[in-house]
Structures are given as C-alpha cells and as structure tokens.
Amino acid sequence: MKFDDYKIAPEIKRNLENLGFKRPTDIQYKSIPPILKGEDVLAIAQTGTGKTAAFAIPVISMLHDRKSSTRTEGIKCIVMVPTRELAIQITEAFDAIGGHTHVKTFCVFGGVDQDPQITRLEKGIDILIATPGRMFDLASQGHLKLDRVEILILDEADHMLQLGFLKDIQDLIKRLPRKRQTLFFSATIDETIKKLAYSMVHNAIRIQISPDNPVNKNISHSVAFVEMDDKRYFLERIIREHADSKILVFVRTKVRAERVAKALERMEIKSLTIHSDKEQTDRLSVMKQFRSGAAKVLIATDVSARGIDIPNVDYVINYDLPEQPENYVHRVGRTGRGTQKGEAVAFCSPEEKELLKEIETYLNRPVDILDISKDDYMATRDFSSDIVYDLKALMREAEELEKGRKKKKGK
Structure with missing residues (x-):
C-alpha cells in the first residue's frame, strides 16, 4: 500500500512525496485507518518505527478537512510529550507533514520566557504540542482554553511515567471534554x-509492533569488555578512527557527561x-550543532535524548550501560534510522556485567562480543593523549616538588 491510497488531504500527499515517504511503516499502516475513522488507538511500538507520522498524518488530514468546511476557533488537538527536545522535534514533523494545509x-515548553508563547497562542492554533509543566502553567493563568479539544495524543507515554508525570496526565484529562478521540503511543507497556x-481510551484499537529482535535490523551492535577507568581511552580511539562520523555517546548521569567531556x-x-x-537555550543550540554536523560528538543522558530523532548518526557508544534494559534499545535506535545502516558499541566494565545480563535477557539473545587482544588493549591505553596529559601533569608536579626541595636546602 502507498500513501496515495489513503483518503488524506492532497496537500499532505504532496508533502509526504517531497519528504521521501513512499510506503507506510508497519505502525503507520496499522494506525492511520482507525485514526481516520475517529477510533481511539493504543499503540505499542519500538523506537524508530515512524510513530510520529503514524498519528500526525491522519490528525492533520482530519483537522484540515474540518477547517475547510467549518471555521471553529480553539485548540482542537493536544500532543503531550515528556521532554522539550521531543516537543520541538514533533512540531517540526507536524509542520513538514502539514505544510500548505489550514x-x-x-509547541510550548518550560525553560524559556512564556510571553512569546502567550502571544502566539492568542493568534490562534489548532494543534498544541506541549510538555506538562508549561502547559499547566499557561492553563492555570487562563492562556490555554482546553474545552474544545477533540483529540488527545500521549506520545512516549512510558517515558512520561518514568519522569513522574502520572498526576499531570490525570489532571489534564479532567480539563478536557469527555467526548474526544484519544491516541496513546508508547515504546513499552507494563x-x-x-x-x-x-x-x-474507549473501545480502543490495540496495535503492537513487536519484532523478534527489538533492535532494528539495520543496526550492528556489540559489547567490549573495558575497565571503568579505561573507557575514555577506547572512546578516544573510536572518535579518532572515525573523525568524519557523527557519534552519540550515552552516559548514566549528567555528572558523568561533564567528566567525559572534560x-x-x-x-x-x-x-x-x-x-x-x-x-533550554543551550540545549537547543547543542541539538542544532549536532544535527547540522557542526559538532561531531554529543554526550547525552537517557532523559535528554530519549525519543529524539537525529539524522545521520553513524555511531552510538554506550559509554555506561543503562540501568533499565529497554533503554539499551532506545539508545542504539538513535542510529540506523530508516534505511540507513548504523553501528553501536557498548563498554562493559566488570561491575556492569549484571546489567549486560539483564539487557541480553530483555533482547532474548546475547550481544556480540567485540574481541580486544591484550596487546591491542594495552596499546589503546598507553598511546592515549590523556595518558600523555597525565604524564605531563606528573612531570610538572615532580618539577614543583624538586623546586620546593631546593628552596628548603637554600634556607
């Protein structure tokens, strides 16, 4: 089936063709028809399957058709997402798919001045993409009217619950009309x-895309056994050997992110x-530089990068193994998007072997081991420029101690 076969607005079909969308992915093929019929949908699908377009295409088409026949004001659709980066990304996708429509x-999110957002809301919008905090701030101040919402979309619902947004979601439901269409998208379900x-949801169509291997077939992923203190040397080697590649590095905490960068x-x-x-301004700048290729190496935590679609990521490095095994799939899924090939390497220290076992259990298969000979391991560590830096630092320290001794003798 092709997108031309769907009963969607011709403007959207032209936009999809310009974007290079030819045939729907599995999640799009199964989601678009029931959404167009006004059904509630509960969809579970792994990262990188095209979930955003699965709801953006039919929702934009429906609202476009309704606006063509009637001129009603007010927000008609809310898309609730867990992070600011994801809000921006989804807005860009909606703008691209909905170009030349009515x-x-x-999108609104926290961390920036709300006044420009209020000004834009006053001009009138149809679809609001929002993070919970800023959305409730604006609603409580009377800048957001939610009584005419016809469609509610929760994207990355599992991640929102992980971040503690359950009460926010429940509070939002109380503010919305009882009669509405609800679309619930999540990568995992418990x-x-x-x-x-x-x-x-009400009498929802349940859709689950669960391939035998949760990791996209376009991605080669492996694990290297590396001592915790030696990880930086192996990261340096990968970066230097692939100087022109775009590399996304995942660490466990924000403190670790800054240490690795140092x-x-x-x-x-x-x-x-x-x-x-x-x-927020720094985060937007960072994402812009990495997306454009102006910066080749980005060090990220799971919270900041979950669900983000960054084009042309060549390598994903799991500098630290994730504590939640499903996050391994989300991380490596940042590469090998669409038809592109990608590569992911995980560094596993002795204290992380239990985490690796949990990941392999979740995947229902072992992760390929990247064999490193003893000589190769030692060479990677001994020829690192960080070792040279450490030696220089030690030499400077020794020189200062020697100067101190000479001064004492002179006295």
Whole structure:
C-alpha cells in the first residue's frame, strides 16, 4: 500500500512525496485507518518505527478537512510529550507533514520566557504540542482554553511515567471534554501503563509492533569488555578512527557527561553535552550543532535524548550501560534510522556485567562480543593523549616538588 491510497488531504500527499515517504511503516499502516475513522488507538511500538507520522498524518488530514468546511476557533488537538527536545522535534514533523494545509501547529515548553508563547497562542492554533509543566502553567493563568479539544495524543507515554508525570496526565484529562478521540503511543507497556491507557481510551484499537529482535535490523551492535577507568581511552580511539562520523555517546548521569567531556577536552577532542542541568537555550543550540554536523560528538543522558530523532548518526557508544534494559534499545535506535545502516558499541566494565545480563535477557539473545587482544588493549591505553596529559601533569608536579626541595636546602 502507498500513501496515495489513503483518503488524506492532497496537500499532505504532496508533502509526504517531497519528504521521501513512499510506503507506510508497519505502525503507520496499522494506525492511520482507525485514526481516520475517529477510533481511539493504543499503540505499542519500538523506537524508530515512524510513530510520529503514524498519528500526525491522519490528525492533520482530519483537522484540515474540518477547517475547510467549518471555521471553529480553539485548540482542537493536544500532543503531550515528556521532554522539550521531543516537543520541538514533533512540531517540526507536524509542520513538514502539514505544510500548505489550514492546520496551525505550535509547541510550548518550560525553560524559556512564556510571553512569546502567550502571544502566539492568542493568534490562534489548532494543534498544541506541549510538555506538562508549561502547559499547566499557561492553563492555570487562563492562556490555554482546553474545552474544545477533540483529540488527545500521549506520545512516549512510558517515558512520561518514568519522569513522574502520572498526576499531570490525570489532571489534564479532567480539563478536557469527555467526548474526544484519544491516541496513546508508547515504546513499552507494563501494568501501570496499561492501567493508565485503559482509563483514557474507549473501545480502543490495540496495535503492537513487536519484532523478534527489538533492535532494528539495520543496526550492528556489540559489547567490549573495558575497565571503568579505561573507557575514555577506547572512546578516544573510536572518535579518532572515525573523525568524519557523527557519534552519540550515552552516559548514566549528567555528572558523568561533564567528566567525559572534560577528558575529551584534555585529548583536544571537541564534544558537546546535553542533560537536564543545561539551560533550554543551550540545549537547543547543542541539538542544532549536532544535527547540522557542526559538532561531531554529543554526550547525552537517557532523559535528554530519549525519543529524539537525529539524522545521520553513524555511531552510538554506550559509554555506561543503562540501568533499565529497554533503554539499551532506545539508545542504539538513535542510529540506523530508516534505511540507513548504523553501528553501536557498548563498554562493559566488570561491575556492569549484571546489567549486560539483564539487557541480553530483555533482547532474548546475547550481544556480540567485540574481541580486544591484550596487546591491542594495552596499546589503546598507553598511546592515549590523556595518558600523555597525565604524564605531563606528573612531570610538572615532580618539577614543583624538586623546586620546593631546593628552596628548603637554600634556607
């Protein structure tokens, strides 16, 4: 089946053709028809399957058709997402798919001045893409009217629950009309998510895309056994051997992100970091530089990079193994997008072997081991520029001690 076969607005069909969308992915093929019919949908699908387009295409088409026949004001659709980066990304996707239609999309998120957002809302929009905090701030101040919402979309619902947004979601439901269409999209499902989903949807069409291998077939992924203190040397080697490649490095905490960046700085390797401690303007700048290729190395935490679609990522490095095994799939899924090939390497220290076992259990298969000979291991460590830096630092320290001794003798 092709997108031309769907009963969607011709403007959207032209946009999809210009974007290079030819045939729907599995999640799009199964989601678009019931959404167009006005059905509630509960969809579970792994990262990189085309979930955003699965709901953007039919929703934009429906609202475009309604606006062509009637001129009603007010927000008609809310897309609730867990992070600011994801809000921006989804807005860009809606704008690209909805170009030349009557549908106006806008996103709001915290960390920036709300006044420009209020000004834009006052001009009127059809689709609001929002993070919970800023959306409730604007609603409580009277800048957001939610009484005419016809469609509610929850994207990355599992991640929203992980971040503690359950009460926010429940509060939002109380503000919306009871009669509405609800679309619930999540990468994973457990009892908490299932309970929330069924409290929101009505006679929902359930869609689950669960391939035998959760990792996209376009991605080669492997694990290297490396001592915790030696990881920076192997990261340096990969970066230097692939100087023209775009490399996304995942670490466990924001403190680790800055430490790794400092280590690379000592090696005279430029990198950027993204995590929750950064100001929103800095985060936007970082993503822009990495997306454009102006920066080749980005060090990220799971919270900041979950769900983000960054084009042409050649390598994903799991510098630290994730504590949640499903996050391994989300991380490596940042490469090998669409028809492109990607490569992912995980560094596993002795203290992380239990985490590796959990990941392999989740995948239902072992991760390929990247064999490193003893000589190769030692060479990687001994020829690192960070070792040279450490030696220089020790020599400077020795020289200062020697000067100190000479001064004491002189006295």
